[in-house]
Amino acid sequence: MTINGKYWRIALGLAVIAALIIVPMNFNRYGLYILSQWAVMTIAAMGLNLTLGYAGQVSLAQGAFVGIGAYAAAIMTTQGMPLIAALGVAIVLCFAIGWILGYPALRVQHHYLAFVTLAFSTLAFLVFRNEDWLTKGIYGISGIPRPNVLGFATNRPLPFYYFCLGSLAIVSLAMWWLIRSPWGRAFVALRENPVRALSLGIDTRRYTLMAFAIGSALGGVAGALYAPLTQYIDPVPFNLSLSLDLLMMVIVGGSGFFFGPFLGAMIAVLLPEWLRFTQGYYLMLYAIAVMLLLIYSPTGILGILDRYLAERRTKAASALRAVTKSRLETAP
Amino acid sequence: MTAVLEISNVKKSFGGIKAVDGVSFDVQEGEILGLIGPNGCGKSTLFNCILGQLTPTDGEVKVDGKVVTGLRPSELNRLGVSRTFQLLQVFPKLSVRENLILAGQEHQGNMMSRLFGPSDAGLSAAADQMIGFFKLDHLATEAAGGLSYGQQKLLDAAMAFMGGPRLVLLDEPAGGVNLTMLGDLKERLAAINREKRATFVVIEHNMEFVMSLCTRVMVMAEGKLLAMGTPAEVRANPAVIEAYLGH
Numbered sequence: 127m128t129i130n131g132k133y134w135r136i137a138l139g140l141a142v143i144a145a146l147i148i149v150p151m152n153f154n155r156y157g158l159y160i161l162s163q164w165a166v167m168t169i170a171a172m173g174l175n176l177t178l179g180y181a182g183q184v185s186l187a188q189g190a191f192v193g194i195g196a197y198a199a200a201i202m203t204t205q206g207m208p209l210i211a212a213l214g215v216a217i218v219l220c221f222a223i224g225w226i227l228g229y230p231a232l233r234v235q236h237h238y239l240a241f242v243t244l245a246f247s248t249l250a251f252l253v254f255r256n257e258d259w260l261t262k263g264i265y266g267i268s269g270i271p272r273p274n275v276l277g278f279a280t281n282r283p284l285p286f287y288y289f290c291l292g293s294l295a296i297v298s299l300a301m302w303w304l305i306r307s308p309w310g311r312a313f314v315a316l317r318e319n320p321v322r323a324l325s326l327g328i329d330t331r332r333y334t335l336m337a338f339a340i341g342s343a344l345g346g347v348a349g350a351l352y353a354p355l356t357q358y359i360d361p362v363p364f365n366l367s368l369s370l371d372l373l374m375m376v377i378v379g380g381s382g383f384f385f386g387p388f389l390g391a392m393i394a395v396l397l398p399e400w401l402r403f404t405q406g407y408y409l410m411l412y413a414i415a416v417m418l419l420l421i422y423s424p425t426g427i428l429g430i431l432d433r434y435l436a437e438r439r440t441k442a443a444s445a446l447r448a449v450t451k452s453r454l455e456t457a458p
Numbered sequence: 459m460t461a462v463l464e465i466s467n468v469k470k471s472f473g474g475i476k477a478v479d480g481v482s483f484d485v486q487e488g489e490i491l492g493l494i495g496p497n498g499c500g501k502s503t504l505f506n507c508i509l510g511q512l513t514p515t516d517g518e519v520k521v522d523g524k525v526v527t528g529l530r531p532s533e534l535n536r537l538g539v540s541r542t543f544q545l546l547q548v549f550p551k552l553s554v555r556e557n558l559i560l561a562g563q564e565h566q567g568n569m570m571s572r573l574f575g576p577s578d579a580g581l582s583a584a585a586d587q588m589i590g591f592f593k594l595d596h597l598a599t600e601a602a603g604g605l606s607y608g609q610q611k612l613l614d615a616a617m618a619f620m621g622g623p624r625l626v627l628l629d630e631p632a633g634g635v636n637l638t639m640l641g642d643l644k645e646r647l648a649a650i651n652r653e654k655r656a657t658f659v660v661i662e663h664n665m666e667f668v669m670s671l672c673t674r675v676m677v678m679a680e681g682k683l684l685a686m687g688t689p690a691e692v693r694a695n696p697a698v699i700e701a702y703l704g705h
Binding site for chain 1: 509511530531532535536540541543547548549550551552556559560561563564565566569572573574575577579617620621
């Protein structure tokens with residue numbers, strides 16, 4: 127990439143960040159709620175993007191991890207404990223359960239693995255619903271407090287949105303670091319060719335489990351933010367359809383692309399809102415839009431961009447070769 | 459001379475089929491051993507048994523005097539045993555340089571240093587050196603999937619050397635490579651063998667390639683060792699001519 131292109135990218139990134147901070151200032155309560163939800167779901171989708179997009183392990187359980195994180199936060203903060211402690215518990219708990227859920231992936235792959243994780247999803251939902259003593263069952267947990275962050279109360283929608291946005295920024299930076307590290311390369315190797323990876327000394331077992339554990343932990347982080355966002359949770363939002371929604375976010379945005387989850391979550395959370403003026407038709411239009419997108423570009427929205435850039439690069443390279451060749455031919 | 463690889467009485471059966479039927483041999487340090495034989499004679503199965511991709515039904519494999527039978531391929535690789543594949547096995551979406559860094563990174567530091575350390579695991583210079591050595595200079599940042607077949611074969615071979623292996627098993631390195639590039643490949647392999655004292659075992663059907671590169675040749679037929687000797691001895695062996703080379 128040229129230096130110029132790099133500056134443009136940085137400028138674009140800064141403009142988007144500035145817009146995310148400034149524009150919502152005059153949003154109403156509902157607008158801020160939706161935008162906070164986008165930030166939270168992006169974190170969960172980033173986790174799934176690591177497991178599925180980078181490491182190539184199918185999971186239909188990400189929604190369950192959001193649920194585990196949300197219940198950890200709800201139970202702990204309604205008992206008066208600080209959210210940061212709940213966040214720690216959510217991360218550790220989801221990391222550990224994710225690690226264990228990774229074991230089947232060492233034996234089964236693809237749709238078989240999808241079924242194993244789907245069963246786990248159902249199991250988690252049943253625990254949320256039936257274990258009244260812990261989760262208050264179908265009545266749910268209400269009155270979940272919002273945290274004080276560095277001395278600032280986040281009870282009002284705007285500060286809480288900033289809290290979600292800040293959390294998203296931290297998670298994004300950590301993820302950026304992770305995928306650029308040798309671990310990120312090993313995850314891609316795992317997805318592309320596990321046999322070859324193994325012959326290069328890559329401990330595919332450990333990396334598979336890590337991909338599940340870290341991805342699940344991010345689901346837990348998202349859950350721990352979701353609980354204070356809605357301030358009331360019951361089992362219903364964490365059923366299988368959340369896992370499917372998150373899967374769709376990753377695929378529609380562009381599985382295996384860093385910014386895929388941001389776009390995917392935007393489409394899944396915001397597009398239905400924008401289509402609301404069509405009233406009864408909005409879900410139908412939404413479904414059709416997703417189908418058309420995936421027929422046109424199975425690699426998601428960022429897949430389109432990627433193909434366009436690759437084409438341009440190839441054209442530039444072949445033009446360069448042609449120029450060099452003609453120079454060689456005309457040289458005395 | 460010390461034996462880098464010792465194979466004793468290795469057997470592997472699939473159901474009733476004895477793919478490898480009691481093979482024993484040693485490979486000395488710095489040697490290039492050719493492994494030839496008709497299709498289905500058990501060469502690749504033997505490779506997979508040595509490399510941990512398959513577990514032998516019986517017998518023992520030792521690397522540098524240490525029993526390695528039953529170790530996983532990744533563990534073997536970290537002990538210095540590396541391989542190339544018969545079919546192309548590069549990572550098509552990663553660049554040539556990234557492929558090489560990936561091939562060496564698990565030999566650097568530990569899990570923690572690979573997470574918090576530099577993104578290239580300190581291997582950029584080593585990768586570029588390898589790129590130069592295999593004459594892939596102008597392709598360093600190209601996606602490996604965009605390379606020609608021959609270039610991908612060279613990359614595949616280069617990847618096998620990134621971890622600084624003691625022993626490299628090459629499965630048909632010359633297959634599908636054009637003549638010019640074949641000369642390059644042979645010359646590069648011979649150079650690494652000389653300079654790094656790396657030991658090779660090579661499966662190959664290209665007799666010209668095997669006979670000119672290898673110091674010793676081993677012939678397999680129907681899962682058994684048929685003959686072993688210098689290229690000239692093997693070429694003159696009546697049993698080998700009957701089973702494989704033809705009159």
